[in-house]
Amino acid sequence: MPVLHIRVPGKEPMRYEMTGDTATIGHQRGNTVTLSGDPALSRTHCRIRGTGGGFVVEDAGSTNGTRLNGRRIQGAEQLRSGDVVKIGSTEVVFDDPLSPKRSWLSRLRQTVLGAPPKSKSSDASRAASGGTVFGDGFVKCGKCGARIHTSSKGPGQKVGCPRCRSVYTIPPG
Secondary structure (H helix, E strand, C coil): CCEEEEECCCCCCEEEECCCCEEEEECCCCCCEECCCCCCCCCCCEEEEEECCEEEEEECCCCCCEEECCEECCCCEEECECCEEEECCEEEEEECCCCCECCHHHHHHHHHCCCCCCCCCCHHHHHHCCCEECCCCEEECCCCCCEEECCCCCCCCEEECCCCCCEEECCCC
16 A cells, blocks of 8 residues: 655654545544644645556645645646655655656656656746756756756757756757
8 A cells, every 4th residue: 555755844754554545634633644733734635545547646625736746736646656745835755666656857857846748848848947048058057057068969868967967858959
């Protein structure tokens, strides 16, 4: 069964082993997982439930929304082992030994950078992930501000920031 690793700011990390098909998380008693200490949590903030193909997370009508790997979700979203669900200031890391693991690059791109999926390689995609494209063979890292040399790379290839390890895709043209 899946395990939820829960980090509420200012509190010791918690571990919750799911024993049923559904877990509700919020600050009100009666939830499967009741959390205190995060004023941004709703009474029932989100739901994690089993489906025929694994587990999904969905917002339960919370005031502040639910994020999966840095992206606000609308409706039910499939969970993979290593995914980070953010509710208020609280992080819930989903760990399921039967679920495929998300690659470290995917987690970096989605969780830390909030970047679009790797299939997008336009200037607009790069700008959405925080990078600034320069015409002189450099990209300015949107996370740490370092200049990343790109002239030896071709369109569609990846380039990484040596300082913070952010990853960008070289746009065409």
